[in-house]
Amino acid sequence: MNKKETSILFALIFIPPILLLISRQLLPTNYLSSSLYKITFLFPFFYYIFLEKKSLKTIYKENFSLKIFKENWKKMLVLGITAALIYLGTFFLLKGFLDLPTITDKLQTLASINTTNIIFIGIYIIIINSLLEEFFWRGFLFKKLKENIGNKSYFITGLAFSFHHIMFYYDWFTLPFFLIITGGLTIYAIIMNYIFNKYQDLYSCWFVHAIADTAQILIALIIFGIL
Numbered sequence: 001m002n003k004k005e006t007s008i009l010f011a012l013i014f015i016p017p018i019l020l021l022i023s024r025q026l027l028p029t030n031y032l033s034s035s036l037y038k039i040t041f042l043f044p045f046f047y048y049i050f051l052e053k054k055s056l057k058t059i060y061k062e063n064f065s066l067k068i069f070k071e072n073w074k075k076m077l078v079l080g081i082t083a084a085l086i087y088l089g090t091f092f093l094l095k096g097f098l099d100l101p102t103i104t105d106k107l108q109t110l111a112s113i114n115t116t117n118i119i120f121i122g123i124y125i126i127i128i129n130s131l132l133e134e135f136f137w138r139g140f141l142f143k144k145l146k147e148n149i150g151n152k153s154y155f156i157t158g159l160a161f162s163f164h165h166i167m168f169y170y171d172w173f174t175l176p177f178f179l180i181i182t183g184g185l186t187i188y189a190i191i192m193n194y195i196f197n198k199y200q201d202l203y204s205c206w207f208v209h210a211i212a213d214t215a216q217i218l219i220a221l222i223i224f225g226i227l
Contacts, residue, residue, distance in 0.1 A: 006149065009141055009148070012141060016037045020168075031117070034110060038132060042132075063139040063202045064202050065200065065201040065203065076208050077211070079208050080208040081211060086184070088219065090184070097174065126217060127210065134192070134206045141160070142193045161186070195208070
């Protein structure tokens with residue numbers, strides 16, 4: 001085990017939510033400010049290039065494979081649609097227990113997300129943000145932690161992925177719904193870890209993530225009354 005590397009990896013788990021809390025306290029309340037913590041997602045490039053002396057071409061080859069994706073895209077499509085249907089099904093099943101006006105107000109207050117910009121933000125989340133998250137969580141944190149601590153990395157990064165998202169909604173829902181979402185995100189992340197570990201291909205993870213995020217944006221459009 002590389003103790004120095006492991007310490008850096010565990011520190012990275014806590015840096016994004018800390019930056020998010022700081023930005024909410026000190027910066028204007030808009031989507032850009034609330035997303036500044038995502039600069040952390042670029043740290044793997046710094047680590048690979050300056051500490052491991054790898055080129056961008058090498059980083060790409062080690063984490064992305066069009067050949068593997070082409071062989072498995074149908075499986076990933078089924079998995080992505082399944083995740084999306086679970087998201088949508090859970091929402092419609094428990095919709096009556098949610099305070100939708102409060103959630104709408106939180107989105108507008110904390111991130112300035114509204115009916116005017118939700119489509120553009122949604123496109124960014126589905127295409128760009130999903131890639132950044134997969135590269136950070138699967139292509140770097142999970143990959144490196146597994147090299148250092150073995151299979152415990154599945155649960156640790158799965159829980160960390162969920163914790164990262166908790167910072168957005170920890171005070172939005174009742175405790176039962178909060179636990180359902182948190183548990184679901186943890187299981188989802190563990191499955192994504194398994195996919196990356198099996199195929200060593202972030203295209204596959206990105207594809208599933210993008211489909212799942214599409215369902216979340218559809219839910220947001222419903223909450224805002226657009227759909």
